[in-house]
Amino acid sequence: xTDLMPARVRFAPSxxxxxxxxxxxxxLYDYLLARRTGGTFILRIEDTDRKRYVEGAEEELIEGLRxxxxxxxEGPDIGGPYGxxxxxxxxxxxxxxxxxxxxxxxAYPCFCTPDRLAKLREEQMRRKENxxxxxxxxxxxxxxxxxxxxNGEKYVIRFKMPKEGVTTAVDLLRGEIHTxxxxxxxxxxxxxxxxxxxxxxAMVDDHLMKITHVIRTMEWLPSLPLHVNIIRAFxxxxxxxxxxxxxxxPSGKGKMSKRDAADAMKDGYSIYLGDMRALGFIPEGxxxxxxxxxxxxxxxxxxxxxxxxxxxxxxxxxxxxxAINFARLDHFNAAHIRRLPTEELAARIKPYxxxxxxxxxxxxxxxxxxxxxxxxxxxxxxxxxxxxxxxxNVEPKPEELVAKNLTPAQSAxxxxxxxxxxxxxxxxxVESAEPPMRALVERLGLSPGQVFGILRVAVTGQTVSxxxxxxxxxxxKEKVLQRLQRAIEMLExx
RNA sequence: GCCCCCAUCGUCUAGCGGCCCAGGACGUGGCCCUCUCAAGGCCAAAACAGGGGUUCGAGUCCCCUUGGGGGCACCA
Numbered sequence: 001x002t003d004l005m006p007a008r009v010r011f012a013p014s015x016x017x018x019x020x021x022x023x024x025x026x027x028l029y030d031y032l033l034a035r036r037t038g039g040t041f042i043l044r045i046e047d048t049d050r051k052r053y054v055e056g057a058e059e060e061l062i063e064g065l066r067x068x069x070x071x072x073x074e075g076p077d078i079g080g081p082y083g084x085x086x087x088x089x090x091x092x093x094x095x096x097x098x099x100x101x102x103x104x105x106x107a108y109p110c111f112c113t114p115d116r117l118a119k120l121r122e123e124q125m126r127r128k129e130n131x132x133x134x135x136x137x138x139x140x141x142x143x144x145x146x147x148x149x150x151n152g153e154k155y156v157i158r159f160k161m162p163k164e165g166v167t168t169a170v171d172l173l174r175g176e177i178h179t180x181x182x183x184x185x186x187x188x189x190x191x192x193x194x195x196x197x198x199x200x201x202a203m204v205d206d207h208l209m210k211i212t213h214v215i216r217t218m219e220w221l222p223s224l225p226l227h228v229n230i231i232r233a234f235x236x237x238x239x240x241x242x243x244x245x246x247x248x249x250p251s252g253k254g255k256m257s258k259r260d261a262a263d264a265m266k267d268g269y270s271i272y273l274g275d276m277r278a279l280g281f282i283p284e285g286x287x288x289x290x291x292x293x294x295x296x297x298x299x300x301x302x303x304x305x306x307x308x309x310x311x312x313x314x315x316x317x318x319x320x321x322x323a324i325n326f327a328r329l330d331h332f333n334a335a336h337i338r339r340l341p342t343e344e345l346a347a348r349i350k351p352y353x354x355x356x357x358x359x360x361x362x363x364x365x366x367x368x369x370x371x372x373x374x375x376x377x378x379x380x381x382x383x384x385x386x387x388x389x390x391x392x393n394v395e396p397k398p399e400e401l402v403a404k405n406l407t408p409a410q411s412a413x414x415x416x417x418x419x420x421x422x423x424x425x426x427x428x429x430v431e432s433a434e435p436p437m438r439a440l441v442e443r444l445g446l447s448p449g450q451v452f453g454i455l456r457v458a459v460t461g462q463t464v465s466x467x468x469x470x471x472x473x474x475x476x477k478e479k480v481l482q483r484l485q486r487a488i489e490m491l492e493x494x
Numbered sequence: 495g496c497c498c499c500c501a502u503c504g505u506c507u508a509g510c511g512g513c514c515c516a517g518g519a520c521g522u523g524g525c526c527c528u529c530u531c532a533a534g535g536c537c538a539a540a541a542c543a544g545g546g547g548u549u550c551g552a553g554u555c556c557c558c559u560u561g562g563g564g565g566c567a568c569c570a
Contacts, residue, residue, distance in 0.1 A: 014570050049569055114568070121567090130496050131566065156568050174499070183497055183566090191568040198570050222498055222565040245500075246564070252505080254563075289506095292519085296507040299518050318507075320500050321563055328506065328520050338533075374533040385531085434529095441529095452529035464531045 007039035007212045011065075011072070012202065014046040015057035019064040019273045020256075021324070022217060022247050025290040029215050029244065031070040032291075032312040039212070043075035044205060045086045048195040064273040068283045069305055082209040087201050094196035097204045097234070098157045098189050102142070106233035107189060109145045109155045110137035132185045133158065157190040159199070159230060167225040172242045173319045179225040187226055203227055207236045213314070218243040242314060244294045245321040252323040268378075269326045280378025282340075282348065285333030293322040302335045334377045342369045349382040356383055358390040367474050371466035385466060389474065394461025394483060398490050401457050403450040412491035414444065415454050419484050428477035430469040437469075458487035 011027040013019070034041035043065065045058055062077060074080025084090055101107035112120075112133075121131045137145075138160060149155055161184045169177050189200035196204070206214060221243050231238050249260045261271050270279060276286055288303055295317050297303075303311065337345065346365045353360045372385045388394050402411045421436050422428060441451045456468050459480055465471060472480050 012570095016570070046570065052569060110568095112568095117568085125495090128495055154568095158568095171499090177498070179498075185566080188568050193568075195568090197568070202570090217564090218499065219564055220570090224498090243499085248563075250505085252562080292506060294506090296509095297518090298508050301507090301519055318500095322507090323505060325505050325520070331520055334533090372532090375531065377532095437529095448529050450529095456530065460530095462530090465529095466531085468529055 004037050005039075005212070007033050007037045008042065008210050009034045009039065009213050009215065010042040010044050010206070010209060010211050011070075012044040012046050012205075012216075013061055014049065014052075015061065016049065016052040016054055017057060019057075019061050020271045021273070021290055022256075023061075024064065024068060024273050024286070025247075025294060026215060026217065026244070027065060027070050028068070028287060028291055028308075029242075029295075029314070029317065031072075032308055033213055033215065033314050034073075035309045036312045036314075040074065041070070041072045042080070042082075042209065042211075043072040043085060044209070045076050045088075046198065046201060047086060047088045048191075048197070048201055050193065050195070060274055067273070067277060068287055087205065088195070090201075090205070091194055093208070094190060094200055094204055095194060098196065098200060101159070101189070101230075101233055102157060104233060105160070107157050107159050108138055108140065108142075109149060110158045110186075110188075111140075111145075111148060111153055111155050112136055113154075130183070135186060138186065154192045156188045156192050158186040159189050159226065159233075161186050161226070161229060167228055169224045169228045170241065171221070171224070172240055172315065173317055174243065177221070177224065181225075184225055184229075187223075189230070199223065199226055199230060203230045203234075206239055207231070207234070211239050213240045213242060215242045215244065215314075217246050218319075219246060242317065243319075244317050245319060247293060248321050248323040250324050250326065256324065264326065267326065269329065271324070280352075280380035281329065281333050282336055282379065284336035284339075285329065288332040288336065289329045292328075293324070294318055302332070302339075304336075304339075330377050337376050337379070338374055340373075342366060342373075345369050345373060349376075349379050352380050352382055353387065353390060356387060358387060360390060364389065364474060368466070371470050371474075375466070384462075384464070388460050388462065388465075389471075394459070396457045396461045396487060396490065398494055400463055401454060401487050401491055402494070403446075403454050406450060408491050408494035411454055412488055414446070414451055415458065415484060415488045415491060417444070418451065418455055419481065419488065422477070422484070423481055425477065428480060429473050433472065434469045454487070455484070458484050 009030040011030045013023050031041050033039070043062070047053060047058070058076070065072065072078070074082065074085060076085040098107065102109065117133070120134060124131050137158070162181045165181050167179050167181055167184070169179075171177060187199050188197050190196055224241060228238060246255055248254060249256050256271050264270055265275070268279060270276060284304055287305055287308070291303070291308055292301060297311060340348070343366070346362070346369050350360055350365060368386050368389055372382060375385055376382060402408050403414065417440060418437065421440055422433060425432050437451070438448070441448050444451065452468050453463070456465055457463060459468070459472055459475060
């Protein structure tokens with residue numbers, strides 16, 4: 001039960017693009033572990049690549065976490081005892097640590113130019129060798145190296161990977177991983193621009209920030225032995241390593257690509273968190289969906305964030321890759337929409353009506369919600385079901401007013417009879433209107449669908465709607481009769 | 495090419511040597527309910543990749559094969 005000790009866990013994205021589902025899941029697992037153990041959830045921005053930096057990416061990341069409700073305890077915008085939390089603001093720290101490794105004989109300055117490295121790689125490829133650094137600068141005299149640096153020569157600092165032996169690392173989900181050191185490369189730790197690579201930056205920060213568990217996708221697994229060696233060279237303790245697998249495209253063949261992302265968009269889905277809200281997905285649904293791609297629970301898999309915290313166990317994550325399945329997203333989204341209290345759902349769908357240019361009466365909205373709740377897969381589904389409630393007039397298609405197997409004239413006759421029944425009521429409610437209307441159906445020897453269908457199209461303007469009598473009660477007797485009268489006229493003109 | 499990881503229904507998964515002729519969920523098909531569309535209820539089809547071991551006993555442990563995924567940057 002050692003992992004019930006309060007964990008310090010960090011979500012460490014790089015601001016190089018949009019926040020996608022994969023990052024969101026990693027952040028979620030980080031969050032769950034931290035909350036489950038009464039620990040700390042930290043956001044750290046790994047912005048050491050100036051070339052790939054994307055303006056606004058950090059904001060999208062923060063906005064995404066906020067939307068999902070994955071609130072962090074320490075981070076670049078809120079500070080904390082181990083800051084700064086943006087790597088670009090920690091250059092000196094990495095510089096000193098890189099040189100400490102040089103001093104310890106575990107790293108060395110390297111003056112090879114990108115040009116030489118490119119040629120080297122090219123030649124190795126031609127000889128069908130593994131691309132790797134050939135170690136030209138590995139045995140350079142340190143004093144000489146310092147002189148060249150003092151002369152202003154560009155350099156990087158490389159890790160001096162042991163040439164012999166085997167590195168054993170332990171992943172919580174996969175057990176021991178053995179790697180022969182001779183297949184490992186002398187990786188660059190400090191770039192010529194003075195900023196660290198991931199290998200140095202992440203290891204140094206994880207140590208300094210007292211990170212206990214590192215959760216990252218398995219694309220990092222190949223560099224785990226490197227990281228373990230770096231940590232050992234410093235003489236530090238290792239965190240617990242957890243490498244969940246990556247998400248595969250819906251076909252199960254390979255990682256999601258730009259093209260797959262575009263395909264998803266065409267179907268009304270997205271792999272980008274920033275799109276999800278506009279598409280009508282709610283955080284509860286998205287969270288539940290991504291949580292269970294890589295984590296299995298025996299049953300009762302509809303869970304809120306709090307319920308997930310209660311049931312989370314880092315050891316139950318699965319090591320195998322998971323294909324994205326948008327049909328399941330629909331399912332989880334709809335399930336959580338159904339769970340929302342009326343007031344809450346009303347508040348969440350209101351913006352969709354407003355954006356459609358409709359005027360929303362809050363009291364009426366509250367009465368509509370129970371009628372459409374179980375019909376919504378995404379929040380924006382509220383429009384096709386209920387937009388007509390907020391319109392002054394509806395525009396039924398004449399042909400849709402004609403009941404199945406009946407003529408326009410017959411349909412008009414039925415509508416007139418219905419008008420008589422409804423207009424005779426003191427008030428139009430489900431209780432007052434439904435029994436006499438059913439009696440009418442009986443008397444006419446027709447099916448409920450035929451008679452109610454005419455009314456539905458007349459009153460709502462559409463063939464699919466929330467339950468008819470409940471809807472009419474909300475619309476009100478006066479307007480119902482008005483619309484019915486108009487429908488009768490339309491039918492008579494056919 | 496080299497290195498690493500993974501392997502239960504179409505998909506996400508439960509299973510941590512006997513409780514499994516393998517359970518749940520999504521999706522699919524059927525039925526019920528029904529004023530449309532949903533929701534809900536019931537039922538059905540659907541999997542331990544293959545081959546060797548270990549063991550009284552293997553989906554569960556080991557090895558090989560096959561298949562899939564990932565990585566081989568002064569990117570993360």
